[in-house]
């Protein structure tokens with residue numbers, strides 16, 4: 001049975017469970033449940049702290065897990081990315097009191113507080129900056145005001161938390177993160193891991209794409225299908241009306257309206273968009 005680690009709390013937890021449910025897996029009903037077995041799909045889910053997931057997967061006690069790229073790197077576990085899951089996107093940045101720092105070189109000889117001490121130490125080493133890393137568990141934004149650090153390195157999504165603490169980021173992002181499916185380094189894809197990967201990719205497709213249908217005359221067919229080439233090729237079927245065709249194609253959801261405008265200008269009519277409920281590519 002495939003053993004899968006799922007975040008039990010925090011920013012990744014709800015979205016990870018929603019994605020697994022959409023992929024057709026049983027998920028826990030009670031937030032106190034530590035593990036559940038999905039007999040039908042022959043998988044077992046273990047609900048663990050997001051920070052510990054890469055450690056379990058790296059040890060091989062669990063086969064795969066869902067965690068953030070930043071947590072995976074910081075864990076230094078023997079685990080690797082299997083699939084990006086397109087949620088919990090964030091950047092990881094240095095920050096300091098507004099106006100205090102302009103570049104990471106100025107951290108030389110300073111104290112940097114973070115919950116991601118390995119990630120930050122490795123980055124500072126690469127950049128040849130000699131700074132002291134102060135490891136804290138959370139609420140890092142308070143550490144400067146409370147006098148244990150001169151700067152911080154932390155997760156930024158909207159930047160609201162930093163702004164509210166009177167801090168601003170400086171320098172390039174240390175990294176960009178998102179939720180990932182991770183697996184033990186070198187683990188061969190068995191049958192159930194392949195199914196999991198295909199199902200999660202299916203959820204991503206259903207979220208990221210829509211189906212676009214339209215009618216177009218023969219003279220405009222080539223120009224219109226060039227606008228919506230689909231993943232492989234669009235489906236083109238003759239209409240009862242002589243010289244007209246119906247076209248169906250998958251298109252990225254975020255470009256829906258621009259594509260509809262372009263198609264209309266290219267002579268397409270009856271342009272309809274419908275969601276994809278589920279997919280296997």
Ligand SMILES: Nc1ncnc2c1ncn2[C@@H]1O[C@H](COP(=O)(O)OP(=O)(O)OP(=O)(O)O)[C@@H](O)[C@H]1O
Pocket residue numbers: 009010011012050051067068069070071088089090137138155156157158177178
């Ligand atoms: N506001 C956010 N937006 C997007 N991703 C986030 C956000 N906050 C945290 N993350 C991501 O979630 C993961 C960390 O999860 P979380 O913050 O829930 O764990 P934690 O800090 O260890 O736990 P807790 O916050 O419960 O103490 C990281 O991959 C991080 O990039």
Ligand SMILES: O=P(O)(O)OC[C@H]1O[C@H](OP(=O)(O)OP(=O)(O)O)[C@H](O)[C@@H]1O
Pocket residue numbers: 010011137138139140154155156157158159160161162
């Ligand atoms: O840029 P923002 O949209 O404001 O989001 C970023 C904040 O969210 C996370 O905090 P979390 O709630 O996990 O608390 P923590 O610091 O205790 O981990 C992260 O550590 C930042 O503090």
Ligand SMILES: [Mg+2]
Pocket residue numbers: 010011138
């Ligand atoms: Mg957190």
